[in-house]
Amino acid sequence: MAATTKDSTFWRLLSEQVGHELAAHQQYMAIAVWFDGHDLPRMAAHFYRQALEERNHAMMIVQYHLDRSLPVAIPGTPEVRNDFADVVEPLQLALDQEQQVTDQIQAIFRAARDEGDVLGEQFLLWFLEEQVEEVAAANTLLTVARRAGDNLFDLENYVAREAIGDGGESADAPKAAGGAL
Template identity: 55%
Template sequence: MTTDVHGSEHGLSKFHQLLVDQLRHEFTASQQYVALAAWFDGRDLPRLAGFFYRQALEERDHAMMILRFLLDSGVPVTVPGTDAVRNDFDTPRDPVALALRQERAVTDQFHRLVAAAREENDYTGEQFLQWFLREQVEEVATMSTLLAVVDRASGDLFDVETFVARDLRPAEAVEAGAPETAGPAAS
């Protein structure tokens, strides 16, 4: 491993190193959503399972958007593994609360990325991140709403399933203005 004068691996700017790190975060988020989906799927809650399976694909696509940007920017990339994910939960509220915490953490990560791009006058990088900032507002709002619905349902998961089926419709396969992915987007 080589380190430049700024302490970055492989001579990367702080912004590019954070973006490479974000690949791991996005792939980990995708795997965590698979674990949440499997937890609901194993309890015969198909709407909640489907919602979280779709979230997993969305996070995978976010990683692939970052990968495409890095490759197009000439930044050397080593595709990372993922961090550990949680698979066991005591109540149906626990996985949804974890999802909300995860989305808030990802929002903070993107704020740090924008600050680093701005600090380095990387206008292209900052522009690339704008879509992710808007996406994170939506993601936190969705998970906050889902957690509130789970709490109000007082254990009646059929009400939650009905809400998910009625109100949490799948997003368009590829949103207008979304960055391009490396390889095909999940559809």
């Protein structure tokens, strides 16, 4: 039997995830600006897209709340990191962030399952698949950056040449409140 929203771990964690996604949005914007400021336009463009993707994820969760006629609050976000010693640091931060989000989504999914919320489970399946792609893409970028060493043209060329992730395009993605950007 599904728990009521008042005592539901699933709904509490899902509501908190809005903030986590918006925090990721902010952090990716900061990373994009850092790459832009270091004349790495392809890396900057990638992270500007990633920032929008994270914003859209938050708004998908908001729309799900609205569709289920449940209140949702938009939280503030924590401070972001803006300074990095080299290109590896922001990429490591991005990978760590994606691994953390994966853990969060898995915990929300488990809570939905434990509470018998099959609609919640179904909603989260897309996010679980998305996180596999996000972690793989972040890991690949970090690997390429480490291999490139000081030759940042190799990293820029890789990003220009290869499709990294799904670019935020997914026909089966949940709808975002206000529309996806």
